[in-house]
Amino acid sequence: MTTVTLNRINKNWAGFHAVKDLSLSIAEGEFLVLLGPSGCGKTTTMRMIAGLEDPTNGDLMFDTQRMNGVPPRQRDVSMVFQNYGLYPHMTVFDNIAYPLKLRGVPAAQRDVEVKRAAARVELDHLLQRRPAALSGGQRQRVALARSIVRRPRVFLMDEPLSNLDAKLRGTMRAELKHLARELAVTTVYVTHDQVEAMTLASRVAIMKDGTLQQIDAPETIYNDPANAFVAGFLGSPAMNLLHGEGRDGAFYVQGGVTLPIAPPREGKLSLGVRPEDVQIGADQPRGSFSAKIFAFELLGDLTLITLKIGGEHFVVKGDKSIRYADGDLITIRPDPQRLYWFDGVTGERIRNA
């Protein structure tokens, strides 16, 4: 059980500053998800933890040991790659046994450990096959088995589910969660999929352009985002953001619409409302307003109603039974307890006293 600490880590490549002054600590047994869009630096950060890249400056610590410059094979970490990184010229058994073989584990013990790891991911019957003869899901399980057979200090996973089809992804996500809980090893998981982040993480670290935006439990990040980027990244459909200005105690949205919602202050502001926090039909005149329906979508378990407010899209989740047509005028009321205000220029969250 190991803690991983990153202290002001920077990574520069010939002018491209991939990771900027990153500091975070990962507790023992924690499942930390590095979440963010492509190019945000999350994979680079993980590769630095693995030892495949070296930080330009800053300290990387495992417990109290400084790990900068230590080659990967001496770090006792294991990694599952996006493309699995299986050895194509070896059987599944040999693939899983390889880390043990390199460490000089005797053949008899290797046999026991490999079979145990394979049983855990339900691969017992495939041990003599080659990777080429396996499906995507099976290959991924081989990669998983290979990473757990050694009981490393830290598990690293680089978007392991992105190459699977949607249905398999759901199944494997649940299996991963179960496995991670069972093994209780410190895990760092990189993904751009916020569903994986929400479901798997004990804490989520959202990154953008090399900087850490927020690091918190998934619930906190969802309900209490630190800035507009975080707010818009989590949740599907994304949080609605209306850009405008607070003036004379009213909120003027771009496009000439005034909303009867009191802004916290004057100046450029963005108002964030989650689609599920909007009530359709007004039973209270305060805080409700009307808008025209731009699109109506029936998803089966709910409906998505897209409105146009001042030229911007505003999505509302509705019950699966309601029906509307394009162009209809409806009244909506965002929950006043669930309004998020962000600075219109910096995107920082405005938290009321």
Add this chain to the structure above:
Amino acid sequence: MNSKIMNDAMNNDANQSTPQASQTAFRAPHVFRRWLGTFGRGVALTVLFIVIVLPILWIVSAAFKHYVDIYKLNITFTPTIGNFFEIMREPFRVQAKLLNSVIVSVSTVIITLPLALAAAYSFSRFRLFAHKSMLVAVLATQFLPPVVIVLPFFLMFRDLGLYDTRTSLIMVQTAMVMPFAIWMIKGFIDQIPLDIEESAMIDGATRMQVLVQMILPMALPGIITAGIFCFILSWNDFIIAVILTSNNAVTLPVAMSLFNREEGDLWQLLSATGILIMLPIFVCATFMQRYLIRGTVAGAVR
């Protein structure tokens, strides 16, 4: 089937009254063009085949002829295998030359391949100082005609006391084939995904272990193909061998010049030696086909 359509077209030219005739006549030009293309291709291939195979056939048949039959253009002749025994006797002693060729070529390949593999891996995976320039420099040596450098080598080896030894031949031929081997193997290594090496390094492998346990098996088709190419280059080399050897280290291609006697060129003996030279190459070429195909089809598995 094509000829049937051709015939129909030709027949219909005569009577254009039937509606079918006009249809076939309309279709005929493009069908005829396709037939002409196939026929043309066949002709070209036949000519190419004759040009390539005929000399080989001539040599093979000449190897089994008596000297008197060589200059006759008969297709039939009384064959003999005496030539093969003759070349092994004095003053030719082709078996010694064969041994030299084998030792030199095999040694060249054995020395070249591990070095080329290591160099190709470095070029492929590491960002070396003056990386691009080094790669170009390696390639540039291939542009140098061997005849230009052979004389300096002669002087150098003579002064070193290595003239007319297999060692000098091996040294020069290794240098000659190495760039080619490096480029070829590098091409194969470039195709191996980095994931696999990184995975191995995280699992606990050193670079050397990665090279031997991962890269070597996966690039094996490329390595073997490079090895076979190098063997052929070394085996067929004439210009370097003829300058650097005189008696002891003479290789087979140079041995051919021994057959120029007072009575003329002993073509039957030359041809017998020629077969000795060609046989290993034919075997190599057959092997190479298999590995070339395997090399292109087998990629690394994702």
